[in-house]
Amino acid sequence: MSKTQKDIVIGGGDVSSVVIGNSNALAFIGGPCAIESYDHTFLMAELISKICEKNNVPWIFKSCYDKDCRSAPESFHGIGLEKGLEILNRIRKEFNVPVVADFSDATWAKKTGEVCDLIQVPAYLCRQSSILRAAASTGRPVHLKKGQFMSPWNMKNSIRKLESFGCNQILITDRGTFFGYNHLVNDMTCFPIMKKTGYPVCFDATHSIQHPTSMGNISGGQREYIPYLVRSAVACGINALFMEVHNNPSQAFSDPNTVLDIKYLDQILNQAKEIHELRLEQLKIYGEDNVHT
């Protein structure tokens, strides 16, 4: 028996809003993995904005100010909390788009929530009570990523923690599950399973094709599988699609082996949108995807 599915609202007020869930349009959450500079962030937002407008896809801009889970000590760690949030705030105003960033330290949550319309909990930290409490305390909707080590049904524990801290606007995302060492797989049944919590679900395509730390001190990946996984996940009923994009992936400051070259975003979003709309039409005809009883 599934709970009634909730819509969650990202943004609103002084910025446009994006409603995620149920029969709403498939939302796109994307941007470069790390904030590299104001100029680069602006360029990426401009490119994504045009593609989303063309495809009539509601979107949320994502980029992070601190990449605390990088493999190597010498890897780019991030532009920093203050400077990063200042850039995100400018992007938010200049493009009238809700923004999201993750945070890896509970003390960063308050400031992050003052700028970001959606607060992201990193997958590695999805069980941490202190992080979940800090995320909920911002009063913003929370983007909760499923840990690569977690079963989809056990995410209910993190949901229950967030709810106990007063948060009832949650987006749950799959970004792959560890399959042995340095390898991830996607179990598409995770979407209906996680939807049973009553919250909308999202698929992170670009981290799903990651091979975590497979190159010794950085992560590898197989970008060529992104379209396959996106089509599968949308058909399985996701409400939002998350992808990190870059205009020059090999030179990206973070995740150069997994970010999607933005030249492919248009065709992937177009396919995703069409499959999503077809699924909604089929739901009207056939009802819920439940053949169990």
Added chain:
Amino acid sequence: MSILKNNILVKDVMLQVGNFPIVRPSNLIIETIEEMNKFGIGIACVVNEEMILKAVFCDGDIRRTIISNQKSISEFFIDDVLDHSVLTFKSVKEDTTLFDAIKLMGTIKVWDLPIVDSNSVIKGLLHLHPAILYLLESSLKNKLS
């Protein structure tokens, strides 16, 4: 005193609230099973905040789910108990005679029967073992007297 004289009532024999498993709809299956183990009783009464009985969850529901559902045990454990509970169940009132209650239990083949008031608020649980013991003791007293 004789069960056939209809002067033994369910309220004379039932387990009082606090002495049998009572859970909320959002309690997990694992939490519910732990409650059932704690009391050694194969039924849990699922109630809302007003203690109104909404469903029952029994040992049999666990057995049937394991066979019919075939999800992993870890996934089953974290489901809400309401997901696997019986929503259409029998109950009786406190002033029901023990004779009628046991007859009903025999007819529907259950070991436990929830006791509710006119507003469906849970008042107790009729468990077959203490009920039978009560009857045996009553019968023995009658023979001796």
